Structures are given as structure tokens and as C-alpha cells.
Amino acid sequence: MIFDPVLGTYGDKNPTKIELSHEIKEEYTAEFNAFKDELEVKDLLGLIPGLSPAQRRERLQEKVTELWRESRESALNGIKNLMADGIAIAAFAGIVYFNRHVLAHIRAFSNRAFLSLSDPVKVFIFILITDMFVGFHSAEGWEVLLEGIAQHFGLPESKAVIHTFIATVPVMMDSVIKFWIFSYLTQFSAAGSAIYERMNT
Template identity: 35%
Template sequence: MKYWNLKKINNSTFEKLGPIPRSISKTFDKLKKELDPNAELEALEEFRVTRYLTVNSIKYLLVLILAPVLLNQLSKILLFGPSVDYYWNHHQPYLFLNLSQEERAFAELQQFEEKIHFEILIGKVDNLSYDFAEEQIKIKAIELAQKYAHESSNSIKNVLADTFSTIIFFSLLIRGKKQVAILKSFINEIIYGLSDTAKAFLIILFTDIFVGFHSPHGWEVVIEAMLRHFGLPESREFIFLFISTFPVILDTIFKYWIFRYLNRVSPSAVATYHNMNE
């Protein structure tokens, strides 16, 4: 029964695109089903197939999301954390993984030193001695050393834990080909089942966020966060090169998808998109 349902799902969702738009063909199919004397039985069977598709897709989607995330955190705390901390505290003579961390630490220390001298000059701090300022700066330097040592070791943990969770994620995809086909069918049915206005709204929202005129600032924040997450140097040249190329490539791929697939499946949605985007 499940094999027949899966076969029916795949045949209905992954059907080849023909010369007639899918929206028109769906209208004729709906009319044909309503005139069919066995329409009630077919509607009941279609409901069972849809329920099977939805339940299994949600379950597998939760597994794909929760399993890598949970294993990432557990491996980081229980497996990689103790070993990395031991190595970093006993065998690593450096505090910083890269020059960017060192520059940020020096900038923070310099800002704190200027703040101390400013508070002394305005009389906010009663003790005007040089030793007092030096003692406060020394305490701040020790705090920064501990902070960036922790950040450096945490970056190594992130690399190891993320690599492990990525392997788990792709293992789930490879071992669950049947579930992947069901999930893909479920997503396709949701996307192509939306109204034309909803499709156009999502297209505009997606393009404005990722490839719009204001998207470079968002990409800059994301790339900096990712580089810090993995302990990589925050190269401005790399960030600007990524911003100047990747959104353009993404925009080209997206326009090709609209022209190649959506324009044949739902031409009315493409027309609505162009009208809303003008």
C-alpha cells in the first residue's frame, strides 16, 4: 500500500512539464474527477496519500534538522570540548588563531586605556596615580587574554562539531532516499499549490533579502559571523569579493528558474510577479 502511495506521489509531483501550463491541466483534471462516478473513492484515497505525504515529510524534516543540531552540541560539549581545551591550555603557546583576533583584542585594550585616562582627567576616578591606571589596564589585558583564548578554542570546537554534524546530515540524506523523494514531493506541492499572489510575494521577498540593493550589508554581517565562528581571518578583500560575485550568481540562477520552470508551470504567477515588482 505504501509503495503504491509513494509511486502515485512521485508520478503526480514529478511529472514532466508539457506544452500546456500545469495550472490549466490541473483545472481540466479537477473537472474530469468531479464528473467521474468513482470520484468519492478517489478523493478518499487522495486524502490518504496526502496525509501519508505530510506526516512522513514532517517527521523526516524534523529528523534532518534536530539530529545534526543535537549531535553538534553534544559532540562539542562531551567529545571535542574536553580534548580541545586540554590541548589549548597545555600545548598551545598562542592566544590568537589569526591576525583579526589580535587586532580586535588590541583595539579593545586601547579603548579601555583611553577610557581610564579620560575618567581620571574628568575627576570621575579619585586615584590619580599612574600605578592605578596600569593596574586596571593589566586586569583588562588578562580578561581579554582569557576571552580570546576561549574564542580560539571554541572556533576549533565549532569546526570539528560542524564537520561531524555535516557528515551526519548527508548520511541521513544518502540512507533515506525514499524519505527524500517524499519530502521533495511535499515541498513541490506546497510551492506550486500557492496562489499566484503568494508566489509573487515570496519571490520578491527572497530576491530583496538575498540579491536586493540593500543585501550587501546583510551578506557582510553573515560572512563576518561565519569567519569568526570558524576562527578564520576576517579578510575585507575576501568579503568584498564574495559580496560582488555571489549575489549576482544567485540572482542569475533565480531568474533562470523563473524563466525555465515557473514560467511554464504557472505563467500567471510570473506575470503577477512582474506587475508587483514594477
């Protein structure tokens, strides 16, 4: 990645300034405890040569250092992803802005293609999209998506924020989509509007 050299050098020079999220700290601690327990079990079972206190401490120190580097890398990955995605969005916006005429042709073609579909197919597509994003079972999908986004950017996975988002945003989306569908279908397809109303009663 293009930001690896810059952020990697900063992380090496300032290891204590890399703030770890609560989730990364928990994972770090769990892995260390699992390694420590495994080392003790192997020592008691005689699966490894007897370890002196100094050797045991050395092995644990090596594991701690390894886990700290991995955790720091995970924390930096969030910043790298944020910067890379920001540049990608800016580049995409620039491409769209300088190719507005192409976008207009694509939009006109999409409208013609959609209008050529039969009314039941149009209604099926509308219901499929609305149920997928704002339906009864969409909460689990939103939760997985939001947790994935938080992990991608190295943000804490706050259940309160996620549940607040799910309780508000899909409801607003549902209202907007239903209003748009009603306006669109009544304007371009009265039969489709009647089918949609019957299927949602």
C-alpha cells in the same frame, strides 16, 4: 562541548602556539589599554589606595594574563565550531542519504502545496526571496552574515573578500534563480509568468 577537553589541554600545554587573529589581537590590546587608563585615572583621583610601581605592574600583569586566556579561548572557539559543524553536516548528510524515500515524500508534498497556491501568491514568494538575497538592499545583509560566519569560525574579517563575494555570488544567484523561475512558471503557470514579468518591468 565535546572538543573542549582536547583543545583546552592542548592550549594549556602550548599557549604560545595558539595563533590569534588580527581582530582578536586588536580587541585584546584595546581592552588592556582601557584597563590601564582606568587604573591610572582611579589612582590619580584617589579612588583606590596609592599604588607602588610594583603593585601597578602586578595588577597590569594579572589583567594581561586574564585577557590572554580569554583571547586564546576565543581563538580555540573557531576551531571547535569548525569541527562541531563539520560533524553536524556529516550527520545530516548521513540522515538524508539513508532516508531518501522520506525526503522524496516531503519534496512531493511541498511541490503539491506550492502548486495549490494562487498565481499572485507564488509570484510574491519568488520576488520576496529574490529581493531578500539578491536585491538592492541585500548587500548589507550579506555583509552581516559573512562577518558573523568569519567570527563563528575565528577567521579574519577581510573586507576585500566580503565585498568580492557580494559583488559576484549574489549576481550569479540572481541569474540562476531568474532562469529557474522563468522555466518553472512558464511550464506550470503561464499566468504567474505574466504577473512576474509585469511586476519586474
